[in-house]
Amino acid sequence: MASYDVIIIGSGPGGYVGAIRCAQLGLKTAVVEGRETLGGTCLNIGCIPSKALLHSTELLHETEHNFEKMGLKVASPKVDWKQMQAYKDDVIGQNTKGVEFLFKKNKIDWLKGWGSIPEAGKVKVGDEVHEAKHIVVASGSEPSALPGVEVDEKIVVTSEGALALGKIPKTMVVIGAGVIGLELGSVYARLGTKVTVVEYMETITPGMDAEVQRQFQKILKKQGLEFILGAAVEGVETTKTKAKVSYKLKKDDSEASLDADIVLVSTGRKPYTDGLGLDALGVKVSDRGQIEVDGHYRTNIDGIYAIGDCIAGPMLAHKAEDEGMAVAEGIAGQHPHVNYDVIPGVIYTHPEVASVGKTEAELKEAGHAYRKGSFQFMGNGRARANFAADGFVKILADKETDRILGAHIIGPMAGDLIHEICVAMEFGAAAEDLARTCHAHPTYSEAVREAALAASGMGAIHA
Numbered sequence: 258m259a260s261y262d263v264i265i266i267g268s269g270p271g272g273y274v275g276a277i278r279c280a281q282l283g284l285k286t287a288v289v290e291g292r293e294t295l296g297g298t299c300l301n302i303g304c305i306p307s308k309a310l311l312h313s314t315e316l317l318h319e320t321e322h323n324f325e326k327m328g329l330k331v332a333s334p335k336v337d338w339k340q341m342q343a344y345k346d347d348v349i350g351q352n353t354k355g356v357e358f359l360f361k362k363n364k365i366d367w368l369k370g371w372g373s374i375p376e377a378g379k380v381k382v383g384d385e386v387h388e389a390k391h392i393v394v395a396s397g398s399e400p401s402a403l404p405g406v407e408v409d410e411k412i413v414v415t416s417e418g419a420l421a422l423g424k425i426p427k428t429m430v431v432i433g434a435g436v437i438g439l440e441l442g443s444v445y446a447r448l449g450t451k452v453t454v455v456e457y458m459e460t461i462t463p464g465m466d467a468e469v470q471r472q473f474q475k476i477l478k479k480q481g482l483e484f485i486l487g488a489a490v491e492g493v494e495t496t497k498t499k500a501k502v503s504y505k506l507k508k509d510d511s512e513a514s515l516d517a518d519i520v521l522v523s524t525g526r527k528p529y530t531d532g533l534g535l536d537a538l539g540v541k542v543s544d545r546g547q548i549e550v551d552g553h554y555r556t557n558i559d560g561i562y563a564i565g566d567c568i569a570g571p572m573l574a575h576k577a578e579d580e581g582m583a584v585a586e587g588i589a590g591q592h593p594h595v596n597y598d599v600i601p602g603v604i605y606t607h608p609e610v611a612s613v614g615k616t617e618a619e620l621k622e623a624g625h626a627y628r629k630g631s632f633q634f635m636g637n638g639r640a641r642a643n644f645a646a647d648g649f650v651k652i653l654a655d656k657e658t659d660r661i662l663g664a665h666i667i668g669p670m671a672g673d674l675i676h677e678i679c680v681a682m683e684f685g686a687a688a689e690d691l692a693r694t695c696h697a698h699p700t701y702s703e704a705v706r707e708a709a710l711a712a713s714g715m716g717a718i719h720a
Contacts, residue, residue: 259366261287263588264380264389266372266533269297270574271565272395273356275581280363282589287389288365289372289382294353295360297397299574302417305352307440308605309345310420314447315607323644336448338425345420373534377560391560391588394533394548395581398526398566403432405492406522412495413520416441426450426518430502432490434461436604438523439477443606446481453483453515455490455504462604466616466665468631468651473610473667476647480607485515493520528567543569554584562588576600599682603672608648611675614663614682615653626656630688630712632704634668636719639699645669650708652678652688659687659713670701677705688713 262284265272272288273295279286294301320334360367370382374394380387400408400415410418419441425448431438434456446452454461460470461477461484474484488504491512495501502515528546535542541549541557548556548563555562562584565577579600583593604610620627631651634640648668654661664678681691691709696702707717 258386258388259287260388261285261366262389263287263391263393263585264289264368264372264387265393265395266374266380267297267395267397267565268292268295268356268367269395269397269565269577270299271397271577271581272297272393273359273581274578275393275395275564275585276365277359277363278582278585279588280365282585282591284585284589286363286365287368287387288360289368289370289380291369291371294349295356295367296353300352300356301349302420304574306345306349306420307416307437307444309348310341310444311440311605311607313341313344314444318447318607319644326644336425338448342421371532373532374538374561375534377538377558389560391562393554393584394530394535394556394561394563394567395565395577396529396533396567397577398572399529400522401525401527403490403522403524406432406490406520407493407495408522409495412498412500412518413493413522415522419445419519419521422519428517429453429519429521430455430500430515430517431521431523432502433523433525434458434463434484434486435523435525436462436602438521439482440605441521441523442482443477443480451483452481453485453517455485455488455502455515457487457489457507459487461486462610464616465610466612466651467618468649469610469612469665469667472648473604473606476608476667477606526566526572530567553587554580570597571600571602573600573602596683599679601672601675601679603675605672608645608668609671610667611671612663612665613675613679614661616663616665617653620653620662625662627662628654628656628659628688628712628714630654630708630710630717632707632711632717632720634701634704636707636717637699637701637704639701640669640704642699643669645701650674650704652691652705652708652712654688654712659689661686661688661691661712664705664708666705668701668704674702674705677702689715 263286266289268290368382428451431442431454442452487507491503500520564580566572579595586593601613633649635646640646651665653663688709696706711717
């Protein structure tokens with residue numbers, strides 16, 4: 258029986274980052290992981306492989322639509338799907354091997370197998386039981402099931418199956434207009450698939466800024482995606498090679514169906530805690546299956562903690578990473594803090610969509626007086642030169658203090674541009690602080706400064 262200061266169950270972004278931080282702080286640490294490779298959903302079947310396919314197909318789009326405009330004469334590109342998949346798999350391998358290297362570098366033990374907690378202070382992996390002063394559950398999440406829809410990962414797939422299809426389908430129905438569905442839907446649309454997105458709500462990306470929603474949907478329509486909104490999927494029937502998706506429109510209860518080669522179910526995710534033994538231990542879990550923790554990630558059972566997708570909050574890799582660092586530092590006797598008001602969200606379509614802080618709807622509902630400053634990328638020289646002029650930056654600031662309350666970007670490199678606003682918000686900056694910071698020309702980031710000029714009341718220059 259091995260004994261550790263900390264055993265973390267799960268090697269996703271929360272688990273492996275938490276483990277590294279524990280090791281850096283002098284704690285003897287082990288991680289339990291049942292996959293053949295480290296990195297969890299994100300590195301193996303989520304964030305990383307999807308970005309590889311997004312990158313590949315974005316370059317395909319550039320070759321097909323913009324090369325000739327720039328005077329680049331090339332033969333029509335052909336897609337080698339098998340090679341594209343090999344490239345994706347190589348990217349996964351580089352990242353998972355990188356985490357394995359970091360484990361060895363930091364002297365973190367990998368306990369290979371699926372873990373359970375038979376009692377406080379003990380973790381069972383296979384037939385072996387290990388002792389730990391502190392146990393951190395970082396078991397992540399899994400796709401949510403949809404009544405009437407049976408996933409086989411061949412014709413009816415989750416994101417995992419969609420990343421590794423045997424061939425490019427001619428038609429695809431995506432159930433759910435959230436982040437995963439739109440990212441993967443846009444990948445296949447660029448590969449020539451006819452993609453139809455069916456969404457229960459009346460808008461895409463529910464909860465996002467309304468102006469962004471509207472423009473985002475217009476852009477995706479131009480890229481070939483079709484949308485059926487306000488539609489409740491009632492079931493999916495499959496044959497050996499096809500599927501039929503039945504749905505009912507909420508506005509008039511009319512029923513209809515769609516035929517497709519592939520159906521992608523992307524209706525959200527739920528905490529994955531099966532087999533951990535939490536019920537027997539008496540660990541409190543919410544109605545939504547989330548492990549309940551306090552401000553220090555402690556469960557109601559002494560010595561057991563939880564972080565990441567299996568607790569409340571946005572299911573984001575970087576949120577899990579911050580919590581992994583925080584729980585490690587707390588165990589080591591430090592006083593960490595995660596600012597949940599400044600956690601950015603990004604959709605890695607083309608163009609990208611990014612947001613942080615409050616939306617206008619949230620501020621209005623709270624009766625919070627604010628100023629809005631927007632700037633269209635059409636007014637940005639770099640964006641025009643790069644065929645990336647769709648979209649805008651919007652910054653929301655307190656009407657009295659000018660403190661930045663939120664920001665919403667749809668446009669080129671939005672996922673990177675959002676972070677200067679995150680830093681500003683972390684330091685309690687005013688829109689004027691951002692507006693008076695010199696930004697290099699010509700860069701996309703000038704659009705952020707222009708939006709800050711508008712939000713501060715000074716007025717954008719190039720609008």
